[in-house]
Amino acid sequence: MNLITIALFFVFAIVFHILVWRLHRPHRVHAWFFLYMLIGLPLLYLVLLTIFSDHSIYNNLLIILGYEFLFTSYVLIYAAIEQSSLSLDLIRYLKHNGKKMLADDLISRCRAEGMIKIRIRQLADEGFVELESGRLKITQKGNSLANFIQKMRNIFKIRNIDG
């Protein structure tokens, strides 16, 4: 029964998310996911169930736990939905163009510069870098994130970011 409830709860959240996106996509997507889908909705569910249902609190917590993990996985996949992956697009392009292509021709068609420029603007919008007359400066917030990632890479023993 718990599994069915989690699945139904997740489907409801996804339908709600699709409706919001089709009507008006929020500007700060991750903050929206965090506030409404990972905190707001489970809290509302917990309150409603505590009032109207005779389920034990343990059962409700299990349902919330299952939902949180399922939706967090979706949020991580969402990044791939919103922003194109060049690797996946390369595979798709090859598949639709005879599965074979000259490497130089393929490289000349890739818009790496455009992809990087978009991401620079996103980093600037989110306050991680400052972009002034074509020059990029790291901000306090950006520096903190870069240091955190560096620490995590040291802990995980990851040698380099390929990008």
Next chain:
Amino acid sequence: MILFLVILCGLVSLNLFSVVLFVAMNSITKNTPQYNFIISSLLTMLIVISFYIYSFTLLQDIENAFLFCSVCILNIFIIFQFVNLMTTSIRLKILSLVAEKKEISEKELIDLYGGKGFIENRFKRLESLSQIERQNNTIILKSELFYWLSQPIYVARHILNLKGEETIKKRAD
């Protein structure tokens, strides 16, 4: 309530086990972090499956055991995404380059990172995953696995009314 706490403790222990194994493999081998993570996760999964069988036979509580396993698998997927993000994210690469130089012009950054190497990196990654093959100067699609696996992403983009970026210039014909 006690069972809920047991599940949480089990989850934390499995995470720790998986991460320690992953770090050890990263220190010893020269494999990509993603490969090491998949191996360490598979070993962790074996423990999860053992727990599942144990719960099923002794506790007679198949639903909670299944729920626990699902949460563990999702949890491992979340850590995998985090590892993936640390190694392949374009934005983190840009951020680390800017943090390293403190100040850099947009053009310098694009020259440093956005040249042929940016695309070659992706070719290498796809080659190591056996998705493409390079013969002289020709790129050949070797497997359609990623093509089919990525289809839901393109469908979801359509459902959510998102445009995506134009990463490859289309042919005129």
